[in-house]
Amino acid sequence: MPAGDTSSSAKRSYHHGDLRAALIDAAIELIAERGLHGLSLRECARRADVSHAAPYRHFADKNALLFALARRGFERLAAAGVAAMAGVDDPRDRLDAYGVAYVRFAVDNPVLFRVMFTAEIAAPEGEVAGDEAGAFDLLVDSAAALLDPGADPRDAAVAAWSLPHGLAMLVLDGRIPAAEASTPAQVERLMRTIFAAWRGPLA
Amino acid sequence: MPAGDTSSSAKRSYHHGDLRAALIDAAIELIAERGLHGLSLRECARRADVSHAAPYRHFADKNALLFALARRGFERLAAAGVAAMAGVDDPRDRLDAYGVAYVRFAVDNPVLFRVMFTAEIAAPEGEVAGDEAGAFDLLVDSAAALLDPGADPRDAAVAAWSLPHGLAMLVLDGRIPAAEASTPAQVERLMRTIFAAWRGPLA
């Protein structure tokens, strides 16, 4: 082979190199462009310069690809939550920071977020979901830190998850009037206002 | 025609009678059985004992059918909210009642609720969405009643919407541990506990 040609027009000598990752990236692009129902394995294959059946060497079926997207999303969300709470000691501030990071993640990664919480995406045969449970544990721990030692922190954790989750969903769906949440700055202000108004009762 | 035969096996003399409603019912059934991506116009037609292209006399396309489902959902949700708040005078109790009714509606009508908040379902050409804005106004009014006259009630309304919305979504997605929300009674208790813990700061 004369020279390593990385231009997009060159044929990748039969094997692709990292088709799995290319398919995931193409899927995110496609969903961003055409919506979830506009995703097709064949179009992903086309964008990866590969034949229409090649994806089946990396994903058992379309659902498996979506599951991989969801998993990537949960990993990044968990990382964002941990990062947001790092260095924050006050339990209430920790929950606030988590909530703000949660909504921000959703706004910044609308495709991943929607896929993460799209039902009908089941874990393929051998896979285990685990990641979202981890995120929930993080909430339970933070909620436990600001309740009486004897109280059950799970209800507080559910509340602490429901509010940012609902806000994120409504913003993503455009249900919140545009005047309220059209720019990122407005979204940020909205989040902080709501969380501030809501943090009181958990103590 | 000898006698009015309403049995399912009899052919409805070319015209169906109320195909539009039959298609909507079939769609709800189908989604309940196979999920949103398992919905197909052809299968709906089959279940209505009608040819595969007949639905196009009542819906411009698949999206229009889904939009009709969503609209039915918004109407019923609004009715449930109004009914729940009827006779409740205290503004906080009104918001509580709305929230509980909201989550209950979602749990009782998972198919409608999910379709209502599935993005990518746009209003067909001549249609207007309006219904969800009405639901939002209801929240704003209730929130306004318990704030200082000068304060902007919209943030409170968004919060009052986000919490039940997020809770409903998480329960529907099975994200809340089964031990927390497996039976309707548990869901009801969870809702009331959360709303009770959260109602304080709005005053």
Next chain:
DNA sequence: CAGTCGATGTTGTCACCGTCAACATTTTTC
């Protein structure tokens, strides 16, 4: 270093789907 074998990519195929056009039948309207 040759040969084998698993991983990866390709071609071909099938059933199903959304959508349209052309045609048939029924109901309504004048």
Next chain:
DNA sequence: GAAAAATGTTGACGGTGACAACATCGACTG
């Protein structure tokens, strides 16, 4: 009672998910 509008049918087309059979590449093994 005929014309017109509404409703249902048949047939076709391109796109899709999924599978089977085949081709090629890369890595290990003797």
